[in-house]
Amino acid sequence: MNTRIEITNLQKKYGRKVVIQDMDLTLESGKVYGLLGPNGQGKTTLIKCIAGLLTPEKGQILINGEMRETRHKGMISMLADKDLFYKWMTVEDTINFYDTFFEDFDRADSEELIRFMELVPQEKVEKLSKGMKARLKLVLVLSRKAKIYLLDEPLSGIDPVSREKIVETILGRIRQDAVMVISSHMVHAIESLLDEVIMLSNGKIIAKEEAEVIRSEKGISIDEYYLEVFRHA
Numbered sequence: 001m002n003t004r005i006e007i008t009n010l011q012k013k014y015g016r017k018v019v020i021q022d023m024d025l026t027l028e029s030g031k032v033y034g035l036l037g038p039n040g041q042g043k044t045t046l047i048k049c050i051a052g053l054l055t056p057e058k059g060q061i062l063i064n065g066e067m068r069e070t071r072h073k074g075m076i077s078m079l080a081d082k083d084l085f086y087k088w089m090t091v092e093d094t095i096n097f098y099d100t101f102f103e104d105f106d107r108a109d110s111e112e113l114i115r116f117m118e119l120v121p122q123e124k125v126e127k128l129s130k131g132m133k134a135r136l137k138l139v140l141v142l143s144r145k146a147k148i149y150l151l152d153e154p155l156s157g158i159d160p161v162s163r164e165k166i167v168e169t170i171l172g173r174i175r176q177d178a179v180m181v182i183s184s185h186m187v188h189a190i191e192s193l194l195d196e197v198i199m200l201s202n203g204k205i206i207a208k209e210e211a212e213v214i215r216s217e218k219g220i221s222i223d224e225y226y227l228e229v230f231r232h233a
Contacts, residue, residue: 002028003148005028005061005063006026006065008024009059010022010024010060012203018203019042021204022204023203029177030175030176032196033182034183034184036183041201044152046183047150051076075147076149077150079138089125091119091125095107095139098140105145113143116169117136129159131158134154134155135165148179151181151183153183154166154170188223191223196208196209196210196211201233206229
């Protein structure tokens with residue numbers, strides 16, 4: 001079954017500050033969407049609203065035509081910026097935890113990804129470098145057979161080798177029956193993954209375009225398009 005997310009007239013505030021402004025957006029399965037913009041433009045807030053971690057002041061989010069509810073959480077696999085590991089856990093412990101907690105977790109797939117990411121199952125999570133932790137978090141998120149993947153800044157602050165591994169892993173796990181949203185300000189690093197780009201400034205969509213149109217019709221890279229858009233934002 002295909003997946004469709006419809007966002008209508010969405011508004012989110014922190015106190016008096018409007019972070020998402022009257023947003024309309026449709027996301028469909030089989031595509032990887034790049035949610036692009038400098039830090040502080042509303043990318044993480046939008047992702048958290050889709051995930052159900054934040055409640056908007058106005059508007060609605062429909063998943064397959066139904067209001068986004070608690071029961072939809074099982075459809076969503078989210079990569080967040082916070083670590084969700086206990087200090088005593090090993091890499092294998094985190095796999096066991098996800099395998100027990102999520103019905104859609106694919107143990108065999110996770111073990112294959114652990115090998116590809118060059119993670120050691122017996123190593124303590126607290127001993128991992130930031131780059132290796134980022135690899136582990138992605139393994140856990142992508143080993144679920146979810147319908148919606150929300151990856152919030154998956155490449156932020158990590159080393160180039162880990163960055164390359166992560167991009168390659170995401171590329172190999174794109175599914176036609178799932179929606180994938182990747183938020184980032186590191187456009188050059190993720191542009192090979194993207195089918196469509198959505199650019200946010202001050203909580204508003206200021207540009208939305210298919211990646212292939214940018215490359216073929218405009219004759220520029222997504223990174224160049226990003227700079228062009230924000231130069232005039």
